[in-house]
Amino acid sequence: MSIEPSSLEIDFLASSTLALADPQLRRNFRRAMDGLMAKRAACFPDPAEWTRTQALGAAIRAKNLLILPELLERLERNLTKNGITVHWAGTVDQANQTVLELLQARGAKALVKGKSMVSEEMGLNHFLAAHGIEALESDLGEYIIQLDGEMPSHIIMPAIHKNKDQIARLFSERIKHAKYTEEVDELTAMARAVLRQKFLDADAGLSGVNFAVAETGTLCLVENEGNGRMSTHVPRLHIALMGLEKVVERLEEVAPLYSLLTRSATGQAISTYLNLISGPRGGGEQDGPREVHLVILDNGRSRIYQDPELRTTLACIRCGACMNHCPVYTRIGGHAYQAVYPGPIGSILTPQVEGVGLRHELPHASSLCGACEEVCPVKIPITHLLIRLRRESSHSRPGGTVLGAGTARSGLEDLAWAMWGWVLGHPGAYRISSWCATRFGRLLPAGLPLLAAWTRTRSKPLPGRRSLQERARAKGVPHV
Amino acid sequence: MSERDAILAGLRAALPYGTPPVLDFSVMEEKRWNPCERTARLRRCMAAVKTEFLDAGPLDWPQAVVDLVLREGLDNLLFGPHTSEGRQLAAAWPAQGPRLIAYDHPVESFKQELFTGVAAGFTTTLGGIAETGGLLLTPGPLEPRLLSLVPPVHLALLRADRIFDTLFQAFRELGWNQSLPNNALVISGPSKTADIEQTLAYGVHGPKRLIVVLVG
Amino acid sequence: MAAPHREPVVREVYFYATCLVDLFFPDAGMAGIDLLQAAGVRVILPRGQTCCGQPAFNCGYWEQARTVALSQIALFPRDLPVVLPSGSCAGMMKTQYPELFHGRPEEAAVKALAGRVFELTQFLVDQLDLKLEDLGQPVKVTLHSSCHAQREQGVLDQPKALLRQLRNVELVELERERECCGFGGAFSVREPGLAAAMACDKAEDARRTGAELVLSTDGGCLMNIGGTLDRLGPGPATRHIAQFLWERTHVH
Numbered sequence A: 001m002s003i004e005p006s007s008l009e010i011d012f013l014a015s016s017t018l019a020l021a022d023p024q025l026r027r028n029f030r031r032a033m034d035g036l037m038a039k040r041a042a043c044f045p046d047p048a049e050w051t052r053t054q055a056l057g058a059a060i061r062a063k064n065l066l067i068l069p070e071l072l073e074r075l076e077r078n079l080t081k082n083g084i085t086v087h088w089a090g091t092v093d094q095a096n097q098t099v100l101e102l103l104q105a106r107g108a109k110a111l112v113k114g115k116s117m118v119s120e121e122m123g124l125n126h127f128l129a130a131h132g133i134e135a136l137e138s139d140l141g142e143y144i145i146q147l148d149g150e151m152p153s154h155i156i157m158p159a160i161h162k163n164k165d166q167i168a169r170l171f172s173e174r175i176k177h178a179k180y181t182e183e184v185d186e187l188t189a190m191a192r193a194v195l196r197q198k199f200l201d202a203d204a205g206l207s208g209v210n211f212a213v214a215e216t217g218t219l220c221l222v223e224n225e226g227n228g229r230m231s232t233h234v235p236r237l238h239i240a241l242m243g244l245e246k247v248v249e250r251l252e253e254v255a256p257l258y259s260l261l262t263r264s265a266t267g268q269a270i271s272t273y274l275n276l277i278s279g280p281r282g283g284g285e286q287d288g289p290r291e292v293h294l295v296i297l298d299n300g301r302s303r304i305y306q307d308p309e310l311r312t313t314l315a316c317i318r319c320g321a322c323m324n325h326c327p328v329y330t331r332i333g334g335h336a337y338q339a340v341y342p343g344p345i346g347s348i349l350t351p352q353v354e355g356v357g358l359r360h361e362l363p364h365a366s367s368l369c370g371a372c373e374e375v376c377p378v379k380i381p382i383t384h385l386l387i388r389l390r391r392e393s394s395h396s397r398p399g400g401t402v403l404g405a406g407t408a409r410s411g412l413e414d415l416a417w418a419m420w421g422w423v424l425g426h427p428g429a430y431r432i433s434s435w436c437a438t439r440f441g442r443l444l445p446a447g448l449p450l451l452a453a454w455t456r457t458r459s460k461p462l463p464g465r466r467s468l469q470e471r472a473r474a475k476g477v478p479h480v
Numbered sequence B: 001m002s003e004r005d006a007i008l009a010g011l012r013a014a015l016p017y018g019t020p021p022v023l024d025f026s027v028m029e030e031k032r033w034n035p036c037e038r039t040a041r042l043r044r045c046m047a048a049v050k051t052e053f054l055d056a057g058p059l060d061w062p063q064a065v066v067d068l069v070l071r072e073g074l075d076n077l078l079f080g081p082h083t084s085e086g087r088q089l090a091a092a093w094p095a096q097g098p099r100l101i102a103y104d105h106p107v108e109s110f111k112q113e114l115f116t117g118v119a120a121g122f123t124t125t126l127g128g129i130a131e132t133g134g135l136l137l138t139p140g141p142l143e144p145r146l147l148s149l150v151p152p153v154h155l156a157l158l159r160a161d162r163i164f165d166t167l168f169q170a171f172r173e174l175g176w177n178q179s180l181p182n183n184a185l186v187i188s189g190p191s192k193t194a195d196i197e198q199t200l201a202y203g204v205h206g207p208k209r210l211i212v213v214l215v216g
Numbered sequence C: 001m002a003a004p005h006r007e008p009v010v011r012e013v014y015f016y017a018t019c020l021v022d023l024f025f026p027d028a029g030m031a032g033i034d035l036l037q038a039a040g041v042r043v044i045l046p047r048g049q050t051c052c053g054q055p056a057f058n059c060g061y062w063e064q065a066r067t068v069a070l071s072q073i074a075l076f077p078r079d080l081p082v083v084l085p086s087g088s089c090a091g092m093m094k095t096q097y098p099e100l101f102h103g104r105p106e107e108a109a110v111k112a113l114a115g116r117v118f119e120l121t122q123f124l125v126d127q128l129d130l131k132l133e134d135l136g137q138p139v140k141v142t143l144h145s146s147c148h149a150q151r152e153q154g155v156l157d158q159p160k161a162l163l164r165q166l167r168n169v170e171l172v173e174l175e176r177e178r179e180c181c182g183f184g185g186a187f188s189v190r191e192p193g194l195a196a197a198m199a200c201d202k203a204e205d206a207r208r209t210g211a212e213l214v215l216s217t218d219g220g221c222l223m224n225i226g227g228t229l230d231r232l233g234p235g236p237a238t239r240h241i242a243q244f245l246w247e248r249t250h251v252h
Helices: A012-020 A023-043 A047-066 A068-081 A092-105 A117-122 A124-130 A140-147 A164-174 A184-201 A227-233 A251-266 A301-305 A310-315 A321-325 A327-332 A343-354 A371-375 A382-394 A411-425 A427-443 A449-455 A468-475 B003-012 B035-047 B061-071 B084-092 B111-117 B167-174 C019-024 C026-038 C054-058 C062-073 C087-100 C107-114 C120-127 C147-152 C157-164 C192-208 C219-231 C241-249
Strands: A084-089 A110-113 A134-137 A204-207 A211-213 A218-223 A237-243 A273-277 A291-297 B052-056 B076-079 B099-102 B120-124 B127-129 B135-137 B153-159 B183-187 B209-215 C011-015 C041-044 C082-084 C117-119 C139-144 C169-171 C213-216 C237-240
Touching: A012 A023, A012 A327, A012 C192, A023 A251, A023 A321, A023 A327, A047 A068, A047 A251, A047 A310, A068 A084, A068 A211, A068 B003, A084 A092, A084 B003, A092 A117, A092 A124, A092 A204, A092 A237, A092 A291, A110 A184, A110 A227, A117 A124, A117 A237, A117 A291, A124 A134, A134 A140, A140 A164, A140 A184, A164 A184, A184 A227, A184 B111, A204 A227, A211 A251, A218 A227, A218 A251, A227 A237, A227 A273, A251 B167, A301 A310, A301 A343, A301 B003, A310 A343, A310 A382, A321 A343, A321 A371, A327 C192, A343 A371, A343 A382, A371 A382, A371 C147, A382 C054, A411 A427, A411 C054, A411 C062, A427 A468, A427 C019, A468 C019, A468 C026, B035 B052, B035 B127, B035 B209, B052 B061, B061 B084, B061 B153, B061 B209, B076 B084, B084 B120, B127 B153, B127 B167, B135 B153, C011 C026, C019 C026, C019 C219, C026 C041, C026 C120, C026 C237, C026 C241, C054 C062, C054 C087, C062 C087, C062 C107, C082 C087, C082 C120, C087 C107, C087 C117, C087 C147, C117 C120, C120 C157, C120 C241, C139 C157, C139 C192, C157 C169, C157 C241, C192 C219, C213 C219, C213 C241, C219 C237, C237 C241
Parallel strands: A084 A291, A110 A134, A110 A204, A204 A237, A237 A291, B052 B209, B076 B099, B076 B120, B120 B153, B153 B209, C011 C041, C011 C082, C082 C117, C139 C169, C139 C213, C213 C237
Antiparallel strands: A211 A218, A218 A273, A273 B183, B127 B135, B135 B183
């Protein structure tokens, strides 16, 4: 199911309010995030090892981003040498068109999908359905939400918002001949049985790419279930989708990134499978796809790349640790963000891709606590970028490259900060204001605009009888 | 201008920024264990995710595999007949009982049987990874990709003296940065998921059981 | 024979009130000054203090933040430590000021200032190695370490180290010690639902500890948690750590 944000009314306040009022959702997410945080912590018992590996991860991503255009060309050259065809798509429309043409040219009617967040960006399933091609999710979490017509609520565990009985009910309603059971093993076995035939019958398989290696012309896929390998080895056509930032220069760089990814994402030292694809069936192989294609998607990334500071957004390896540790995400879940990528990474990526004015609420929906940044394996300065995007949403400047910069400017807010700046920039004005605050502040009605938001759930803050500066002066504390 | 050229031009339009950081891999290189520790570590890590181990010697491992197949009541075993290990296995295989099926013809000729009629698959491995557990495989003409994926049981032959400290070290020692086959693989256990209420379930789309035949 | 009497090294520091402490927690500010003076430090409170500029900075209004910041930076001309009874404001001056003035003529001066900014407990422990003697009755307390104090200033152990010196004080840790209380400055009024949910959880956590007092290095967190606790019925009171330390160690 796809979302086209420009046609949807995005109201973060409404969606987050709804989520906050849903006790089941809050319980599910609290439990899930607590579990993921604990598992991650258990994988990084040695602070020095974490710090050094994180520094290496950050350095690898920074180095690769610095030489990105050259790396992409090298990647294309080596993939092509290996028999993998490379396509480039500036927009999601072009990417969808490319995939459609590949499928139609081969008479493909059924596509089986490994997991791909880029395909969610594209709204691929919806697009293909409109053209009579079935795209079936095979990752268990994605399969579950596809049955229910939902978007993923987390980038690693798409069905994390659902609990067992919800899934049990869904399976018994939507899977043919399925009985109602809440036993996880039985539910899993049902999905396995359904999808087994789909792998067999599919005309094409689609996957994402965790890392693409330029020096060897290789696509690296990380997974636990085996559906990725099924999707990429069984059907005769394999299409891989990748954001243009996912390329690394050398194979050896994959090792630390892979270690950081599995430990940060699911608290595993290693995933079940690491699948390295460097070509279609060839050289006497008995199986594997006849054709492998890679679609490299831009969709705003090259624009993000223009700004040296915001460019670090592209270092992301999609581990999801940021959202696992985010006190906001924990309380509202992924759907409330109304974006493909939720949580802290979504709050910096989505505004840059869709427009910082349109999506200005996302960077503001953060207390800037920094929990995300603390666990980011590639050291994206998330709180700094959130503040930067807040600025961009209300200020445009010549030569600026951020999409929609300044379009959320509010005359009222400008005035408020101008007044604030005047009072606090003039000690005399501040002294008068603080005198009023201490003498009369208690008299302020709790219903005033900003105060009302505060006093809805908290008692009114009471100023002291005299300010500290007054008291200290009276007590003789020196001022020079 | 093609999509490709437009995207690359767009990236190149960005002013160069910063000097490339130096990559210090020492945190990866420092992870080292002695041979006994490596084996023990690999065992512990893989067993923790439901991998089973069958210990055997360099000469008797084919018989150990045969015994396992009989013991487990497996109807058949799919394998790559043209490796030296494959030949050894075939030589030890009993005339009666479970079938030893050669996977040396295109998958299209027996796809349905592969998916529904094969009980177990046997592969060799290039080695293992001590730090996290894991087996290194390079599927190819001799041992096809689906051999270690489709049958519900995967038997993998691992020589204890081929266990690397880390994946990083394995990449280096195997020279994979110079020559990767069409498919290379790390497998750390039977397939699993935690997508339903974060409860671990084994045997999703890949094999339900991974049995490592560990040759000391 | 008595131990030789050593004169304490006379140090001087600037004390920066911060707007929240100046207006809402003047007692705590005074306690901070008293603690420093009792340790033999000459405390200078320059006139004309207003605000570190963080609210405007966080909301992206950097011109206004710079104007205010420059007026405040001018108050500390001498090369002395600047001590603040707020982890969040100390973090602003230490890590954000250099960014705010990056590439500007004032950058060098700002960086020099940033290098001598300390949150109060950080200064008391790391610079003064302050020794405390508890004169109070047994009490159970809990500590909320603000996000900025922890993550920007690296302050987490210093408040605890000071509390551990007080033998009649039992420190019970919050279950989710590191989780944000939901203040976040403008966040608390811009996203009231979210902020309230976070504050409520923090307040409930504090109540569950059974502590009589919730302490913090940060006034914003205290206002937030304290205000929320007020609405939840009987429960712990809140106190700024400076005020608590002063009250416990000095007869009034």
